[in-house]
Amino acid sequence: MEPINIIQSRTVLMPAKDIDTDQIIPARFLTTTTKEGLGDVVFNDLRRDASGNDIDTFVLNQPQSAGCRILVGGNNFGCGSSREHAPWALLDYGFQAVISSEIADIFKSNSLKNGLLPIVIDADTHADLLSNPGVSVTIDLEAQSIAIEDGKTVKFPIDSFARYCLLNGVDQLGYVRQQSAAIDAFEENRTWTP
Amino acid sequence: MRVAILSWAVFILNTQLFKSQLNKGIVLNNSKTLFQKLWDDHIVVPETADTPAVLYIDLHIIHEVTTPQAFALLQQQGLAVRRPDLTLATMDHSTPTTPVVTFKDLEVVGKAAANQVRQMEKNCADFGIELLGFGSQQRGIVHVIGPELGATQPGKTIVCGDSHTSTHGAFGALAFGIGTTEVGHVLATQCVLQRKPRTFEVNVTGALGNGVTAKDLVLGIIGQVGIDAGTGHVIEYRGEAISALGMDSRMTVCNMSIEAGARAGIVAPDDTTYEYLHGRQRSPSGADWDKALTRWRKLRSDEGAVFDKSVTVAADKLQPMVTFGTNPGMVVGVNEAVPDNTADPSFKKALDYMQIEAGKPMTENAVDVVFIGSCTNSRLSDLQEAADVVKGRTVADGVRMLVVPGSQQIKKDAEAIGLDRIFTEAGAEWREAGCSMCIGMNGDTVGKGQLSVSTSNRNFEGRQGLGARTVLASPMTAAASAIAGKVADPRRYLQD
Ligand code: SF4
Numbered sequence: 001m002e003p004i005n006i007i008q009s010r011t012v013l014m015p016a017k018d019i020d021t022d023q024i025i026p027a028r029f030l031t032t033t034t035k036e037g038l039g040d041v042v043f044n045d046l047r048r049d050a051s052g053n054d055i056d057t058f059v060l061n062q063p064q065s066a067g068c069r070i071l072v073g074g075n076n077f078g079c080g081s082s083r084e085h086a087p088w089a090l091l092d093y094g095f096q097a098v099i100s101s102e103i104a105d106i107f108k109s110n111s112l113k114n115g116l117l118p119i120v121i122d123a124d125t126h127a128d129l130l131s132n133p134g135v136s137v138t139i140d141l142e143a144q145s146i147a148i149e150d151g152k153t154v155k156f157p158i159d160s161f162a163r164y165c166l167l168n169g170v171d172q173l174g175y176v177r178q179q180s181a182a183i184d185a186f187e188e189n190r191t192w193t194p
Numbered sequence: 195m196r197v198a199i200l201s202w203a204v205f206i207l208n209t210q211l212f213k214s215q216l217n218k219g220i221v222l223n224n225s226k227t228l229f230q231k232l233w234d235d236h237i238v239v240p241e242t243a244d245t246p247a248v249l250y251i252d253l254h255i256i257h258e259v260t261t262p263q264a265f266a267l268l269q270q271q272g273l274a275v276r277r278p279d280l281t282l283a284t285m286d287h288s289t290p291t292t293p294v295v296t297f298k299d300l301e302v303v304g305k306a307a308a309n310q311v312r313q314m315e316k317n318c319a320d321f322g323i324e325l326l327g328f329g330s331q332q333r334g335i336v337h338v339i340g341p342e343l344g345a346t347q348p349g350k351t352i353v354c355g356d357s358h359t360s361t362h363g364a365f366g367a368l369a370f371g372i373g374t375t376e377v378g379h380v381l382a383t384q385c386v387l388q389r390k391p392r393t394f395e396v397n398v399t400g401a402l403g404n405g406v407t408a409k410d411l412v413l414g415i416i417g418q419v420g421i422d423a424g425t426g427h428v429i430e431y432r433g434e435a436i437s438a439l440g441m442d443s444r445m446t447v448c449n450m451s452i453e454a455g456a457r458a459g460i461v462a463p464d465d466t467t468y469e470y471l472h473g474r475q476r477s478p479s480g481a482d483w484d485k486a487l488t489r490w491r492k493l494r495s496d497e498g499a500v501f502d503k504s505v506t507v508a509a510d511k512l513q514p515m516v517t518f519g520t521n522p523g524m525v526v527g528v529n530e531a532v533p534d535n536t537a538d539p540s541f542k543k544a545l546d547y548m549q550i551e552a553g554k555p556m557t558e559n560a561v562d563v564v565f566i567g568s569c570t571n572s573r574l575s576d577l578q579e580a581a582d583v584v585k586g587r588t589v590a591d592g593v594r595m596l597v598v599p600g601s602q603q604i605k606k607d608a609e610a611i612g613l614d615r616i617f618t619e620a621g622a623e624w625r626e627a628g629c630s631m632c633i634g635m636n637g638d639t640v641g642k643g644q645l646s647v648s649t650s651n652r653n654f655e656g657r658q659g660l661g662a663r664t665v666l667a668s669p670m671t672a673a674a675s676a677i678a679g680k681v682a683d684p685r686r687y688l689q690d
Contacts, residue, residue, distance in 0.1 A: 015539075020652075023655060026660075028635060033310055050642060084373035084375060179383075183276075183383060192485070
């Protein structure tokens, strides 16, 4: 994985609450056995009509969204199914960060493992972003801050371990595998066996 | 890779220093929640400010949809599966619910799905994992077969690349859904990295009325607390109404914990649990059973244990519940009018999608499809409840009713007591086990714009098919709706 530190981009807004992972990538696209190419079907059923034509009113189909790397979603973004295809699809499409006032647990955990930054900010800043379509935002992972163009800079929380991994571009499996002596000892010393 | 290993070594050194500082500050509290007991019993390396806990996993359930990329990772890194014996594999999501005898039968779902199923067979063979595949009478939905085989047991940690893994918490296990990267971690190391979640007590008082089931209870809970109330928490369901539930019903409740945002839901094990498990294929037997019982009986929240938050729900106030919107928290009693919150744009958008009007009772909505199935409600007692409503009646004209048992074993058991004939004689379709119309990956879908009353767990836009409108309900309510041709209160079909 590439190290991540600064992400600077204009934002795309999807203000609806509770955008679930079925909307991010509908189930019929989950028959894949790889991670590649899923960007093509991200938000498919919001993006295209039943005959596959683009729906002009959908935000990602509008010219000002081109090249935007930061998605600002409504509260409780990424709820529902645990499919990791959701962050894979967002990343493959070109997003590098998702900002919301609340992000669902499994989606957050999956995103952190793939280098998509899930950023939770306070409701006021969230409302500011939602009322300023296309504003430029700079995310500084090291400093755990987001700076809004001509506006304020706020801090965001992020799991310290995930942050370390992302800043250094290392994958978490390496860390778990280094604990193998502790895992062996745990298996040997248990008072019962599953 | 060398850089990565070097940086891990430095990092581990730093956190060791930190840990030794932390240990000095520990204060012991003797009253523990059930969750805390389960957590403590599986810590391989404790959590620090800088590192999550390394948590040991006792049972890893895998299926074809969320594992191919994890197996690919193991292959790339030349890793083996650490504990194939603690890995339970089946196929359920992209599988047909018509019989599969040859490869051609698989392709009814589509080439990609057939390829995914074959990949699963190959991965299991390559990595030495027993697969309960098409030839097996034990195949079924991941969250149905774990308990059915007795592999799901009190005190275990259980994970699966599937958010409804919370189902297994009904047995007093700590069970939660994980992503595919984590599936890879568990395959390779039998561990996951976890931050300790907070605890959430849901205390259910009173008793459920006639015609009101565990599904109505859990929909009522989600409606009361909201769909994000459980974020970051593990729910423990307690109280007299929970103790009174059978295991199938407890599974229904725990199954939908994720729909309240919680990764896990647990019920303390009791005699109902032990009775269910006794004699099952993978349950302990003989002297091991007695030992297990002694251990299991300690698995309850101690008197005075403190939860991070609590809520009380009155079971006797509930009636059969149905959803009217596009998330499981948008729920009303079946005879109630849909609330009017249309000033909220998300609420309005949901009602527009559902083509349901605020202020009108749900029973006015005509039904196109009824689905009885899914890991929420596809067990024998669910099918029995639906059959009790359907028996001697016919499915209304123009309604398609699909009944899909949760496992091949349930299918067999239901056929042995004649439930299949009750359904088929009424005009319903009786299928092979699988996820089917819950997720619509296998070609069993609800048509665009059609209204489906479904016993599954998610009414998200498009969940059951592009443009499908889903109303979540209990098996009895779904069955009653099939007969009436409209969303219906099942109590009108029940004998006293
Ligand atoms: S039945 Fe539905 S919710 Fe359950 S595991 Fe299958 S797809 Fe997921």
